[in-house]
Amino acid sequence: MFSAALFDLDGTLVDTEPRSQAAWRRLFREHGVDLPEPLLASFSGRPGKTVLAENRHRFPGEPTVDDLFAEAMSYATSVAEPMPGAVDLVRALHELGWPIGVVTSGTRDYANAELTALGVRPLFDTVITAEDVSRGKPDPEGYLLGCTRLAVEPARTVVFEDAPAGIEAAKAAGTFCVAIGADSSAADLVVTDLTEVQPPFSLSQSR
Incomplete structure (x- = not known):
């Protein structure tokens, strides 16, 4: 799917x-x-x-x-910790051969630094940042660009988001949105954290 x-x-x-x-x-x-x-x-x-x-x-x-x-x-100088299950999920999807990307409202330098600190920057096929779009979240431009760069239709793309603006952007782009730690009626699926997402998976459940 x-x-x-x-x-x-x-x-x-x-x-x-x-x-x-x-x-x-x-x-x-x-x-x-x-x-x-x-x-x-x-x-x-x-x-x-x-x-x-x-x-x-x-x-x-x-x-x-x-x-x-x-x-x-x-x-903003303190070191941020990885979210539970995040690094394991990224590595698992990469090993499965899935094209994966990041869509962030941050700058390119910031995104690359954070992903490098996590040890996963080389695993991502694309990183969409604030410099790549003219309209930020909740506009879907970033997620649509991400799908284009991955050469995958939005309907076949899973988005993982935690913020209302990002969830709105993901759904407006036509993707399947998994909300992390957010009780969002707009998302297709809500999980407590990414340890609950174990690939290979079929996220056919709707909220």
């Missing part, structure tokens, strides 16, 4: 959410700007520069998006 897989990066392959949230909190705090929890939660899975462009007016003096982004990245 399926013949290719695309993975989100943050929160799906690497446990970066605590690090990212800490960086956002510090950025807003350093500028004396309030950051309500619902607003912080809405950042998950979305391109950082898009988030900052939407919220730049909150910052005194309205610093540039590039300056705010660089400052936020300087606060």
Whole structure:
């Protein structure tokens, strides 16, 4: 039924959410700007520069998006751990001969560094980053581009995502979406973590 897989990066392959949230909190705090929890939660899975462009007016003096982004990245210095089951699943799919890729809202340098730290960068056939698309998640552009690069139809592609914006993007692209740790009615299947996904598999169950 399926013949290719695309993975989100943050929160799906690497446990970066605590690090990212800490960086956002510090950025807003350093500028004396309030950051309500619902607003912080809405950042998950979305391109950082898009988030900052939407919220730049909150910052005194309205610093540039590039300056705010660089400052936020300087606060994200801790080492992220792999998500449970992520590395094993990537290696298993690679050994089965599946074309696999990453679709992330992060930058290319960031994605390559994180995947290299996990020891899996050479296993991916393509890595789609914020520099490769004009519209970030929840727009499906990134996942559609990923399918094109893997030469596989979206309907035959499994996407693994953890954030609402990414799940929305995956479904809009026409893929089968597995949500990790997110009780999402939009996903086709929900799992606690990637240890529950054991290839070869047939993810025909719907939520």
